[in-house]
Amino acid sequence: QKEVEQNSGPLSVPEGAIASLNCTYSDRGSQSFFWYRQYSGKSPELIMSIYSNGDKEDGRFTAQLNKASQYVSLLIRDSQPSDSATYLCAVNQGIGSARQLTFGSGTQLTVLP
Amino acid sequence: NAGVTQTPKFQVLKTGQSMTLQCAQDMNHNSMYWYRQDPGMGLRLIYYSASEGTTDKGEVPNGYNVSRLNKREFSLRLESAAPSQTSVYFCASRATGPSYGYTFGSGTRLTVV
Numbered sequence: 001q002k003e004v005e006q007n008s009g010p011l012s013v014p015e016g017a018i019a020s021l022n023c024t025y026s027d028r029g030s031q032s033f034f035w036y037r038q039y040s041g042k043s044p045e046l047i048m049s050i051y052s053n054g055d056k057e058d059g060r061f062t063a064q065l066n067k068a069s070q071y072v073s074l075l076i077r078d079s080q081p082s083d084s085a086t087y088l089c090a091v092n093q094g095i096g097s098a099r100q101l102t103f104g105s106g107t108q109l110t111v112l113p
Numbered sequence: 114n115a116g117v118t119q120t121p122k123f124q125v126l127k128t129g130q131s132m133t134l135q136c137a138q139d140m141n142h143n144s145m146y147w148y149r150q151d152p153g154m155g156l157r158l159i160y161y162s163a164s165e166g167t168t169d170k171g172e173v174p175n176g177y178n179v180s181r182l183n184k185r186e187f188s189l190r191l192e193s194a195a196p197s198q199t200s201v202y203f204c205a206s207r208a209t210g211p212s213y214g215y216t217f218g219s220g221t222r223l224t225v226v
Contacts, residue, residue, distance in 0.1 A: 044156070046214040046219050049210060099144075100158060
C-alpha cells in the first residue's frame with residue numbers, strides 16, 4: 001500500500017506565528033510533491049510544488065523536501081487568519097501515463113487572531 | 114478561462130437510482146481524474162483517464178463507471194446508488210509530465226438516502 005501520512009491535527013497557531021505542517025510518504029520512487037489548501041466547502045487549490053531536496057520558498061510559504069527521510073513539510077510564516085484551512089499533502093506516484101497523485105488525509109490549521 | 118467545470122453541484126438520490134456526474138476542462142489537458150472525499154479519509158481516486166480513449170481504475174472503483182467522451186469531457190456514472198456513495202466528488206485534470214499538479218473542479222456534493 002503506497003501511503004501518504006499527515007499529522008491529522010487540528011493545529012492551532014496564533015496570528016503572526018510560524019505554522020509547520022508535516023507529511024511522510026512510503027514510495028521511495030516518488031519524484032514530485034505538492035501542497036494543496038482547501039477551505040471548508042471548497043475544492044483543493046495548489047499552493048506549492050517541490051521536486052528537489054531542500055527548501056523552496058514562495059512568499060510566506062516554504063516547502064521542504066528530504067527524499068532520504070521520505071519527508072515533506074510546509075512552513076507558513078507570519079500566519080494570518082485567512083490561512084485557516086485544511087492542508088493536503090500530495091505525492092506523485094506511478095510511471096508515465098499511469099502517474100497520479102496520492103493524497104494524505106489533511107491537516108486542519110486554525111490561525112487565531 | 115473556466116478551468117474544470119463540474120455539474121451538478123448538489124444532488125440527492127434515493128438508494129438504487131442512477132446518475133451521471135459531468136466534468137469538462139478547457140485547458141487541453143490529457144489526463145483527467147475522479148476523486149471522492151469523505152471526512153477523515155482525504156481524497157481517494159475512483160477512476161482516471163491518462164488520455165482520450167483510455168480509462169483505468171483507481172483505489173475505490175466499485176459501484177462506478179466512467180466515460181472519457183473526448184479530450185475535454187470525463188463523466189462518472191453511478192448505476193445503482195448506495196448510501197455508502199454519499200460523498201463529495203471532485204474532478205481534476207493535469208497537463209502531461211510529473212511536475213504538474215492537478216486543477217480541481219468545484220465539486221459535487223452527493224447524498225444518497
